[in-house]
Amino acid sequence: MGSTRPQNGGSHRGAGGTEMTAKRLPPALCVLAACLLFVPASSAAPRRYAGGFREGFELNANLTYFHIASKAQINDDLGFGFRFGYLYNPNHEIEFLFNGVTADDEVFSGETVDFTNLQVAYVYNFTSHGVVPYLTAGIGFMHASDSSPFLGSETDPVLGLGGGCRFFMGRVAFFRAELRRNSFEGSGHVFADKESFAFTEISYGFGWRFPTR
DSSP: OOHHHHHHHHHHHHHHHHHHHHHHHHHHHHHHHHHHOOOOOSSSSSOTTTOOOSSSSEEEEEEEEEEEHHHHHOOOOOEEEEEEEEESSSSEEEEEEEEEEEEEBBSSSTOEEEEEEEEEEEEEEEESSSSSEEEEEEEEEEEEEEOOHHHHHHHHEEEEEEEEEEOSSSEEEEEEEEEEEEEEEOOOSOOOOOOEEEEEEEEEEEEEEEEEE
């Protein structure tokens, strides 16, 4: 008889501890949930945005210095350009670009040559924001028109390869610098027929990124 009371008492005390724990658990969970719901914004983790992105568009305008191969006999000059890009994830982008310049003709004194370069290019961005180095390759058309009455105009396929860097200044605005080499083959009106030519573009400009999600 004496040996059963400690066992019963011990058993009763253990059961009572379980019941007390079960009774205290719901209020404790409610307090924890309230703390998570009403945590101050300053202590919560900041949302990663700040110009980094998931998907979006880019618009940018630039000044472009055209360095034209010497055998083309056209002076180097400063032109302008415009770009529109669609970024379908943080690294990959499709870009449409336009560059143009009016340069002096070295053969016919006082005459000029109008250059227009249109390309669609793939761009690989190594990072999503901050300092964003990238590589690019594009194809399109180069149109040249000489003001000399002895020459005409021509439109030739062009291949462009290059690289550059964006420097973000806040959430959407950035400065951009790029070096791009473009190669094409003349068709006999402005440039010698079936002869290879090249021109290099050094561009500087500002742009804006508009994330869509």
